[in-house]
Amino acid sequence: MTVLESLTPRRGLRVLITAGANGIGLAIAKAFQEAGARVHVCDIDTQALASLPKGITYTEANVSLEADVDRLFQDATALGGLDVVVNNAGIAGPTAGIDEVSPEAWTSTIDINLNGQYRIAHRAAPLLRKSQGLMINMASVAGRLGFAYRTPYAASKWAVVGLTKSLACELGPEGVRVNAILPGIVRGPRIEKVIKDRAAKREISYTEMEQENLFKISLRRMVEPNDIAAMALFLSAPGGANISGQALSVCANVESL
Numbered sequence: 001m002t003v004l005e006s007l008t009p010r011r012g013l014r015v016l017i018t019a020g021a022n023g024i025g026l027a028i029a030k031a032f033q034e035a036g037a038r039v040h041v042c043d044i045d046t047q048a049l050a051s052l053p054k055g056i057t058y059t060e061a062n063v064s065l066e067a068d069v070d071r072l073f074q075d076a077t078a079l080g081g082l083d084v085v086v087n088n089a090g091i092a093g094p095t096a097g098i099d100e101v102s103p104e105a106w107t108s109t110i111d112i113n114l115n116g117q118y119r120i121a122h123r124a125a126p127l128l129r130k131s132q133g134l135m136i137n138m139a140s141v142a143g144r145l146g147f148a149y150r151t152p153y154a155a156s157k158w159a160v161v162g163l164t165k166s167l168a169c170e171l172g173p174e175g176v177r178v179n180a181i182l183p184g185i186v187r188g189p190r191i192e193k194v195i196k197d198r199a200a201k202r203e204i205s206y207t208e209m210e211q212e213n214l215f216k217i218s219l220r221r222m223v224e225p226n227d228i229a230a231m232a233l234f235l236s237a238p239g240g241a242n243i244s245g246q247a248l249s250v251c252a253n254v255e256s257l
């Protein structure tokens with residue numbers, strides 16, 4: 001195999017992606033499908049699930065509900081095993097000072113962003129041992145930087161990095177790789193809402209807030225969902241075979257948040 005060939009995943013990979021109906025998850029699902037993988041996703045967005053590209057199978061499932069995650073793994077048995085699991089589901093959580101973060105908002109952010117990844121990892125581990133597979137956990141640059149007014153989100157993403165590194169140590173001797181991807185500011189509706197909320201919090205305009213954000217990025221630009229999908233494909237390709245336990249930023253170099 002040439003180095004160039006080693007950059008492409010083998011065809012027929014069996015891939016499970018959480019929150020695969022929109023945004024980054026959808027970009028990853030499409031990229032794997034294009035690479036010849038068999039892809040199963042879950043999401044809570046019924047409408048978006050119904051309009052997934054032909055051939056991508058799905059389960060309507062909420063990663064914060066044990067019964068839903070059981071059902072997801074039941075449905076995914078149709079793939080005949082799993083080679084790659086992408087723990088992508090995550091919510092932005094509240095934009096608020098710590099005095100105003102309610103217990104409910106704190107708990108739901110941690111429950112979806114961190115406990116959701118536990119629920120998936122708990123069920124995926126035996127399947128990944130069998131296939132000598134790969135788990136990719138979606139963190140964020142908020143998992144390596146402090147993030148004022150977004151403490152539940154940042155705390156959950158730092159925890160995802162800890163989960164990733166610990167699982168990589170634990171499962172590595174059994175041939176399973178575990179990595180985290182840390183996206184920067186990814187272009188799309190989600191980030192537009194985050195900028196809008198932060199602008200309101202700071203009492204400045206959307207454009208001022210956006211410019212302020214871009215100024216904290218060395219390359220002065222957002223990244224695209226496909227940039228994240230490209231990293232997921234590389235990790236799944238033979239060229240990525242010796243990468244595990246890493247927190248890989250794809251962020252145009254976000255220096256602060």
Ligand code: NAD
Nearest residue numbers: 019022023024043044045062063089090140183185186190
């Ligand atoms: P998005 O909001 O565009 O899409 C998220 C998807 O998750 C939606 O389809 C939604 O229905 C689904 N979802 C929400 N809660 C769910 C749940 N409990 N169970 C199952 N599905 C659920 O988000 P995105 O921007 O594509 O983000 C994907 C991941 O990337 C998240 O973990 C996020 O924290 C991370 N991330 C995003 C950015 C960014 O700038 N967009 C930056 C860093 C990290």
